[in-house]
Amino acid sequence: MRVLPPIIAALALVGLVVIPYRHHQNAEQEMREPHPRVTSVEASIPRINYIEQVKDIRRDLEKKSHIQTLHHNPRDRSHYVEHEVVVRFSPRPEQKKIDELVASLDAKIKRDFEQFLIIKSKSLTTKQLMKKLAEHPDSVFAEPNYLLLPNRKPNDTYYTEYQWNLPLIGMEQSWDVSEGSSDVIVAVVDTGVDLKHPEFAGKLVEGYNVLTDNNKPEDDNGHGTHVSGVIAAKTNNADGIAGMSWNSKLMPIKAIGADGSGSAVDIAQGIYWATDHGADVINLSVGNYTSSAALKEACRYAFEKNVILVAASGNDATNQPSYPAAYDEVLAVAAVDHRKERADFSNFGDYVDVAAPGVDIPSTYIYSDYASLSGTSMACPHVAALASLVRSVHPDMKNRDVMELIRQSATDLGAPGHDQLYGYGMINVNQTLRQAKPAKPARAETKQTTVGGLLNKFFMRLRFGFE
Incomplete structure (x- = not known):
């Protein structure tokens, strides 16, 4: 090792x-x-x-100017990337319309996952981006780019x-x-x-x-x-x-x-x-x-x-x-x-x-x-x-x-x-x-196919009558 x-x-x-x-x-x-x-x-x-x-990771994140912290109570907190937003459209607009929208936000498409986009703006805050995108008629959600x-x-x-x-x-x-x-x-x-x-x-x-x-x-x-x-x-x-x-x-x-x-x-x-x-x-x-x-x-x-x-x-x-x-x-x-x-x-x-x-x-x-x-x-x-x-x-x-x-x-x-x-x-x-574990199926009775089995079946039918 x-x-x-x-x-x-x-x-x-x-x-x-x-x-x-x-x-x-x-x-x-x-x-x-x-x-x-x-x-x-x-x-x-x-x-x-x-x-x-992991605590050190959190402390390092909070030192970075582009990382914002959400305080849920005096001890527990979450983080997201400032100037970025995750948005999903349904239906998704044509690419030309998306490009025009992104340009109007002084932004660029950071990642395109088909289901959703990460948009990064040079000048608008995350909250401003969320507000503007929420007004779009095809926007399903617009949220911060949260860190896990x-x-x-x-x-x-x-x-x-x-x-x-x-x-x-x-x-x-x-x-x-x-x-x-x-x-x-x-x-x-x-x-x-x-x-x-x-x-x-x-x-x-x-x-x-x-x-x-x-x-x-x-x-x-x-x-x-x-x-x-x-x-x-x-x-x-x-x-x-x-x-x-x-x-x-x-x-x-x-x-x-x-x-x-x-x-x-x-x-x-x-x-x-x-x-x-x-x-x-x-x-x-x-x-x-x-x-x-x-x-x-x-x-x-x-x-x-x-x-x-x-x-x-x-x-x-x-x-x-x-x-x-x-x-x-x-x-x-x-x-x-x-x-x-x-x-x-x-x-x-x-x-x-x-x-x-x-x-x-x-x-x-x-x-x-x-x-x-x-x-x-x-x-x-x-x-x-x-x-x-x-x-x-x-x-x-x-x-x-x-x-x-x-x-x-x-x-x-x-x-x-x-x-x-x-x-x-x-x-x-x-x-x-x-x-x-599934229960084992009941064992099916095997049919007698030997000569002795066929003779036995024949005599049984003679005794009780053919159906």
Whole structure:
């Protein structure tokens, strides 16, 4: 395994800094009592403080003059790009009319996604652009260009020692039911994937880079590679880690850059592309506290195409709804630790559907490496992988039925029934798959076609009469 630079090695030894949930003071969380093996100084897999890195991304964004901040309350905030607007027309005007409109706004078309446009003005603010475009008779919506941030017994080398998360949710019994199907594709709309990582050899289908408009979704951040490994890293190959689905395919979609931030429009375009190219499940380990019309339309489009959408609830220990997780078409995932207790950082609220392991999760990382990360981003792919396993044993099950099965088969945690911290509870993969597996059809009586069988049938008819 590659030796990480000193700064990463140092991060591996630093405890995560999180915002505690103030109404749950007595809960001893994973951040205060780390997993003993994964966080040991002798561990082979480095522990990276990704939650603090995301906070750094936010701070860096807020220093940039062209980035505006929306404050939802004293602590939670969203960001958008000033002088830019996302607009959708229906019907779409002729290109000549669009060009004339853009010129009148002292603007240019920054990106054209067919479904919507990103328009950037030299002189008008985002609010001024929204007002003018809202007056257009064919405008369906005009909104800011919002930024989203990541919410981050096989024989594989690291499985027994480090992957506590998989036995916790019943994976070892579940692999007896299904190891996944190569016909099922899970799209990961994120920072891309390490295309040369040995854990993904033979596991990838064609992907897409939204940022550069090509089919090279190479990960230059690490987040997407980590998420992808949880879902479907090569398993039982006597090396590295084990993915939850041994046979499912991964579709990497790069919609987030090296700095860890991406726009709602880029995420939306990734959802459209994945849906149109055969994805059965889409993992969205990203979030923002302001709903985007473009993102919501993309989620609705995928849902209506029978795709299962899974998203992270967020890492700010707040009940502020995060999108896309809070959309009705999406399964929202909170995070728990190795003691099945809510992680300090995990967002909560009525929109949370289920919880999954999200603290000190070992998985793949860029440069053909491995790392341990924490976040609802890491909890989310556990649920996406479960959805892919359900589709493997019951390919005809509708997406809404898969989502409901995952909710109802979860292990109840916290207050009885659905609650704000855990939703319906922690996913129980074994229980879900056994409930999902179609009942075997009754064995049909075989017709006797031998000579003895025909003679027996003849004499029976002689006895009882021919019909």
